[in-house]
Amino acid sequence: MHYLWLVLKGVLLAFLLVLMAMGGVAWSIVSYGEPPDYPANADAALVLGAAAWGDKPSPVFRERIRHAVELYKTGQVHWIVFTGGTPVPGYPSEADVGRDYALKAGVPMTAMLAEPDSRTTWENLQNAKKLAEPFGIHTYLLVSDPWHMRRAVLMARDLGLAASPSPTRSTRYRTLSARVAFLSRETWLYVGYRIFRMVS
Numbered sequence: 255m256h257y258l259w260l261v262l263k264g265v266l267l268a269f270l271l272v273l274m275a276m277g278g279v280a281w282s283i284v285s286y287g288e289p290p291d292y293p294a295n296a297d298a299a300l301v302l303g304a305a306a307w308g309d310k311p312s313p314v315f316r317e318r319i320r321h322a323v324e325l326y327k328t329g330q331v332h333w334i335v336f337t338g339g340t341p342v343p344g345y346p347s348e349a350d351v352g353r354d355y356a357l358k359a360g361v362p363m364t365a366m367l368a369e370p371d372s373r374t375t376w377e378n379l380q381n382a383k384k385l386a387e388p389f390g391i392h393t394y395l396l397v398s399d400p401w402h403m404r405r406a407v408l409m410a411r412d413l414g415l416a417a418s419p420s421p422t423r424s425t426r427y428r429t430l431s432a433r434v435a436f437l438s439r440e441t442w443l444y445v446g447y448r449i450f451r452m453v454s
């Protein structure tokens with residue numbers, strides 16, 4: 255009985271340590287998305303894909319597009335690179351939806367590139383690099399949600415991109431349940447990539 259109690263205590267202690275470690279990772283993800291300063295300029299804004307509803311961006315994706323358009327209009331970047339494929343054949347890709355939205359917002363077509371095949375953050379970055387380098391684009395401001403930044407920047411630098419974070423000014427995940435779900439998922443994905451190099 256005493257042995258079983260020791261085993262149970264060990265399991266509980268291990269569980270608490272893992273929980274504390276994951277909490278620390280989650281806090282670092284939140285903190286990384288809100289640093290005091292960001293690099294002001296780069297060759298391009300690289301917009302990581304998010305859901306598109308037909309030919310319209312979801313609220314999350316719209317926030318990213320608007321942020322990239324602002325970076326372009328203030329002269330902080332000379333290009334915008336949109337990424338993201340489509341989950342359903344025959345529907346517009348996320349990249350094409352983003353480019354069309356930015357075009358209507360006043361960004362010329364000649365200042366935009368679209369990578370329409372990627373389905374994950376890793377593919378967003380990898381495919382964007384191949385697409386953009388022939389145009390002389392070598393430095394990037396990564397545009398995504400604040401809590402996506404830590405994993406995205408780590409992946410970008412592992413791929414050899416000179417990338418700096420430029421998160422949207424707010425997240426469209428507004429409700430508590432949505433924010434908890436997003437942060438929990440992002441924490442697991444970050445740990446999975448950092449330790450096991452699982453790409454997604």
